[in-house]
Amino acid sequence: AQKVTQAQTEISVVEKEDVTLDCVYETRDTTYYLFWYKQPPSGELVFLIRRNSFDEQNEISGRYSWNFQKSTSSFNFTITASQVVDSAVYFCALRPTIQGAQKLVFGQGTRLTINP
Amino acid sequence: DAGVIQSPRHEVTEMGQEVTLRCKPISGHNSLFWYRQTMMRGLELLIYFNNNVPIDDSGMPEDRFSAKMPNASFSTLKIQPSEPRDSAVYFCASRNRKYEQYFGPGTRLTVT
Numbered sequence: 129a130q131k132v133t134q135a136q137t138e139i140s141v142v143e144k145e146d147v148t149l150d151c152v153y154e155t156r157d158t159t160y161y162l163f164w165y166k167q168p169p170s171g172e173l174v175f176l177i178r179r180n181s182f183d184e185q186n187e188i189s190g191r192y193s194w195n196f197q198k199s200t201s202s203f204n205f206t207i208t209a210s211q212v213v214d215s216a217v218y219f220c221a222l223r224p225t226i227q228g229a230q231k232l233v234f235g236q237g238t239r240l241t242i243n244p
Numbered sequence: 245d246a247g248v249i250q251s252p253r254h255e256v257t258e259m260g261q262e263v264t265l266r267c268k269p270i271s272g273h274n275s276l277f278w279y280r281q282t283m284m285r286g287l288e289l290l291i292y293f294n295n296n297v298p299i300d301d302s303g304m305p306e307d308r309f310s311a312k313m314p315n316a317s318f319s320t321l322k323i324q325p326s327e328p329r330d331s332a333v334y335f336c337a338s339r340n341r342k343y344e345q346y347f348g349p350g351t352r353l354t355v356t
Binding site: 161163165171172173174175178219223230231232234236237 | 275277286287292299300333335337342343344345346347348349350352
């Protein structure tokens with residue numbers, strides 16, 4: 129079965145703090161893709177990153193970084209020096225590669241609130 | 245480049261009426277997806293197309309829902325007749341060959 133678990137339903141921190149959003153996935157595929165999306169209060173879903181299962185290098189983009197650990201089936205997202213504009217719901221997603229199963233499997237999302 | 249375009253952005257209609265949601269995917273993307281988002285069920289995939297062909301419609305709730313993609317630059321999702329429980333935000337997304345899905349701004353549907 130394919131499943132994504134974001135155990136943190138809500139997180140609230142004060143501006144400038146670092147915050148990590150957890151994502152744990154389940155799949156029997158040996159090749160798959162992982163994604164993070166941001167949904168700000170305006171409602172649109174914004175693509176943040178895609179990761180291949182065979183590339184375990186961590187990625188950094190400005191204040192955002194992602195830690196992919198295949199051994200623990202986790203793909204965590206860290207925001208450094210958080211800002212109020214980072215307030216949003218963040219979704220982790222998995223795309224297996226079983227033939228025909230081209231859907232994204234989404235976690236339930238983590239609502240992140242950054243307080244000034 | 246223009247992103248995924250959806251119209252209308254908001255739709256309020258009465259129960260029993262037909263509703264048509266529209267989507268223009270990003271040019272060059274070969275797959276298109278329709279999702280529904282509600283507080284109770286989160287994001288649900290309704291249907292997706294590859295090269296304009298419907299591949300998996302197992303997420304379509306019932307026969308009242310139908311989707312078409314007559315060409316690579318346009319898709320519709322129709323609900324007929326609409327019911328209050330169809331109230332949700334409907335997203336269209338298109339995907340490039342790197343499997344990156346880009347979402348439209350969504351259509352907020354309210355059925356009274």
